[in-house]
Amino acid sequence: MTRIILIGYMGAGKTTVGKALSQSLALPFYDLDWYIEERYRRTIPQIFAENGENGFREIEQKILHEVAEFENVIISCGGGTPCFFDNMEYMNRQAQTVYLKASPDVLFQHLKMGKVERPLLKDKTEDEMKQYIRDSLAIREPFYSRAQYTLDVSLLENYDKIKDSVRLLRELLNL
Numbered sequence: 221m222t223r224i225i226l227i228g229y230m231g232a233g234k235t236t237v238g239k240a241l242s243q244s245l246a247l248p249f250y251d252l253d254w255y256i257e258e259r260y261r262r263t264i265p266q267i268f269a270e271n272g273e274n275g276f277r278e279i280e281q282k283i284l285h286e287v288a289e290f291e292n293v294i295i296s297c298g299g300g301t302p303c304f305f306d307n308m309e310y311m312n313r314q315a316q317t318v319y320l321k322a323s324p325d326v327l328f329q330h331l332k333m334g335k336v337e338r339p340l341l342k343d344k345t346e347d348e349m350k351q352y353i354r355d356s357l358a359i360r361e362p363f364y365s366r367a368q369y370t371l372d373v374s375l376l377e378n379y380d381k382i383k384d385s386v387r388l389l390r391e392l393l394n395l
């Protein structure tokens with residue numbers, strides 16, 4: 221039975237690489253953020269605005285418990301999922317967990333065009349974003365580093381980065 225969960229900071233590539241990995245393995249792909257949006261018929265920014273971050277985190281845990289029961293799937297979670305409740309221990313019990321690791325500079329490059337859909341970044345200037353990424357990554361790293369596997373994508377060349385990430389993940393997980 222294959223059940224892989226990708227974790228990591230916002231912009232690390234969990235959704236992009238998770239989708240590509242699922243296509244390469246011909247397995248269904250579940251993205252926690254997308255699943256939440258579909259189930260609750262609201263966007264992530266709307267849920268943050270209406271329920272607050274705490275409300276979002278409760279929804280996120282509930283949906284994690286649903287999706288992490290599925291078999292033969294690739295799952296990408298939200299950037300904050302591992303850092304709340306006992307979500308990280310739960311994921312490690314349920315699945316093979318992989319930390320997609322990237323440096324603050326690479327994360328900033330990935331995120332600078334995608335601020336609007338990420339409520340934690342949307343009101344920040346570029347300088348504030350850089351600082352926020354550095355500070356919050358330092359807080360989150362101890363959670364992420366509890367994953368069973370780590371793939372550092374910082375050093376991959378932009379050209380064919382997604383394909384390379386998939387190849388390296390398949391090597392790492394023997395798939």
Ligand SMILES: Nc1ncnc2c1ncn2[C@@H]1O[C@H](COP(=O)(O)OP(=O)(O)OP(=O)(O)O)[C@@H](O)[C@H]1O
Binds near residue numbers: 229298
């Ligand atoms: N390995 C990669 N190669 C090329 N581009 C990437 C890679 N990882 C991320 N990107 C780019 O960075 C952006 C953010 O990636 P993505 O949405 O997959 O991140 P995420 O980890 O799912 O973030 P979030 O936690 O906010 O859901 C995308 O536009 C994507 O094209």
Ligand SMILES: O=C(O)C1=C[C@@H](O)[C@@H](O)[C@H](O)C1
Binds near residue numbers: 253297339
């Ligand atoms: O890192 C985070 O806390 C988040 C990441 C996104 O995937 C979304 O789950 C949301 O924008 C919060």
Ligand SMILES: [Mg+2]
Binds near residue numbers: 234236
């Ligand atoms: Mg994502």
